[in-house]
Amino acid sequence: MRTYQVAVIPGDGVGNEVSSEAVKILRAVAEKYGFEAETSQFEWGCDYYLKYGRMMPEDILDILKEFDSIFLGSVGDASKVPDHISLQLLLKIRKGFEQYVNLRPIKLYPGVESPVKSATPETVDMLVIRENTEGEYSSVGGIFKDQTPDAVALQTAVFTQKGCERVMRYAFELARVRKKLGDQGYVGMVTNCTKSNALTYSMVFWDSVYKKVAKGYPDIKTDSAMVDALSMWFVKNPGYFDVIVASNLFGDIITDLGAMIQGGMGLAAGGNINPDKTFPSMFEPIHGSAPKYTGKGIVNPIASIEAVRMMLEHLGEEEAALGIQKAVIKVLEVKEVRTRDLGGNNTTKEVGDEVRRVLLST
Numbered sequence: 001m002r003t004y005q006v007a008v009i010p011g012d013g014v015g016n017e018v019s020s021e022a023v024k025i026l027r028a029v030a031e032k033y034g035f036e037a038e039t040s041q042f043e044w045g046c047d048y049y050l051k052y053g054r055m056m057p058e059d060i061l062d063i064l065k066e067f068d069s070i071f072l073g074s075v076g077d078a079s080k081v082p083d084h085i086s087l088q089l090l091l092k093i094r095k096g097f098e099q100y101v102n103l104r105p106i107k108l109y110p111g112v113e114s115p116v117k118s119a120t121p122e123t124v125d126m127l128v129i130r131e132n133t134e135g136e137y138s139s140v141g142g143i144f145k146d147q148t149p150d151a152v153a154l155q156t157a158v159f160t161q162k163g164c165e166r167v168m169r170y171a172f173e174l175a176r177v178r179k180k181l182g183d184q185g186y187v188g189m190v191t192n193c194t195k196s197n198a199l200t201y202s203m204v205f206w207d208s209v210y211k212k213v214a215k216g217y218p219d220i221k222t223d224s225a226m227v228d229a230l231s232m233w234f235v236k237n238p239g240y241f242d243v244i245v246a247s248n249l250f251g252d253i254i255t256d257l258g259a260m261i262q263g264g265m266g267l268a269a270g271g272n273i274n275p276d277k278t279f280p281s282m283f284e285p286i287h288g289s290a291p292k293y294t295g296k297g298i299v300n301p302i303a304s305i306e307a308v309r310m311m312l313e314h315l316g317e318e319e320a321a322l323g324i325q326k327a328v329i330k331v332l333e334v335k336e337v338r339t340r341d342l343g344g345n346n347t348t349k350e351v352g353d354e355v356r357r358v359l360l361s362t
Contacts (some may be wrong), residue, residue: 002035004315005148007067007280012045012086013289014299014348015073021301021352022071022308025324028356029312033320040067044089046080055081055089061096069311070282073304074289095133097279098270101170102130102251103310104286106238106258110343112335116235116261123239124261129171130251132272134163135202137248159202159247164209169246169331171276172217178242185304189221190214193230193246193254206247212319231257266300266341269307271314281314283307295345300339302328305355327359 006026010019021157023039030037042063044056055075057063062072069095076086093099108114108124138158145151168190175188192210196203206223214222225233227250233240234254238261246254258270265287272282285303293299305328312321332338337354338344 002036004030004037004068005066006037006039006311007064007070008039008041009044009070009089010041010073011089011289012047012080013074013294015045015075015289015292017294017297017299017348018285018301018304019071019073021348022073022304022353024352025305025359026311027070027307028359029320029324032323033317035317035320039071045075046077046086049081049085053074054247055086056092064093065097065279067280067345069280069315071183071304071311072282072284073305074285074287075293076289079291089291093144093282094272097272097274097282098133098276099274099279099281100133101167101271101273101275102128102132102248102255102348103271103273104130104251104254104255104258104264105269105306105310108262109329109332110271111335112263112267112330114261114263116238118236119238119261120265122311124292125241126238126241126258127174128242128255128258129167129174129243129245130255131163131167131246131250132246133248134158134160137249157202157249159205159254161209164206165213166275168210168213168245168247169216170273171243172213172220174221175243176217180233187219189223189242190217191230191241192222192224193227193245193250194224195227195250203247210245227254228275230254234258255286264300264302266339266343267275267302267306269303269310271307271310273314277321281311283311283314297349299339299348301348301352302332302355305352323359323362324355326362327355330362331357333356 008046010016014229026037037296049055106126107339108121110121140156195205261267268286270286309321309324
């Protein structure tokens with residue numbers, strides 16, 4: 001029997017609540033589709049920092065590299081630890097394991113209302129591929145003469161040929177698989193998210209790499225949009241987009257907008273992918289830790305369940321992943337069991353239980 005070792009890091013805030021539902025669905029789907037998923041939980045996060053002075057043990061990468069995959073609940077609680085410190089847990093794993101692709105599906109499921117009137121389940125189905133290990137989040141810079149009238153802060157973005165090219169190739173390859181725009185004579189489209197009119201070094205370089213990579217994919221339609229204009233078009237015509245490739249910062253911003261298009265943060269999941277599979281990849285709901293909701297049992301677990309679906313897709317368990325997706329769609333479509341953010345009054349656990357029930361009964 002196939003066995004997968006999965007590291008679970010609940011993290012902070014509502015992380016424990018959504019992680020419990022994720023593990024529940026992982027075990028149920030393993031039972032149904034004939035494989036084993038063994039989980040190991042690690043209590044790293046802000047409370048760990050308060051106790052030990054760091055967000056995670058120094059040998060975290062050595063510990064996690066033995067696992068097939070990682071599930072992360074959420075990170076951060078500014079009332080305990082400053083955000084720029086707590087985020088180091090996430091960045092350490094992303095960079096240490098060369099998880100250079102942040103994969104964000106943006107799909108509006110039937111039964112979910114989007115605040116964007118132009119969004120429908122028939123049209124909203126896109127992927128944002130965000131460069132995940134360099135760019136604007138490279139942590140290069142410093143603060144000089146801090147707390148004086150002459151204080152200076154420098155933050156340098158780092159874009160490498162290798163880093164840009166590999167994430168763009170990943171985007172083009174996915175566009176080939178999706179084949180969303182076949183009726184237009186192409187098998188897919190990759191939109192380049194840029195800002196080269198103002199960022200005349202980093203984004204001009206980014207654009208040049210995009211054009212070079214695109215030449216190797218003559219079957220894929222290409223498009224380019226400034227990040228501000230692209231944000232506008234996300235709202236005005238979200239059905240236009242297929243695959244979008246973006247830098248670390250721009251991808252971070254537009255995927256939160258994408259989450260709202262698909263019905264809210266409680267539905268949005270993401271993957272931090274090591275495409276070469278030389279290290280484990282990490283999957284997470286993209287919502288924050290929401291400390292004010294901790295312990296109330298009201299947060300939507302669908303995003304964490306969707307993260308499990310993405311994890312299984314990456315591990316090659318495509319039938320099991322599809323089973324989860326069908327169960328989620330059924331629960332959302334029926335509209336009988338849902339959390340407050342979707343207009344219901346059910347608890348986190350009740351929604352997880354319902355997805356599990358539908359999964360095992362179909």
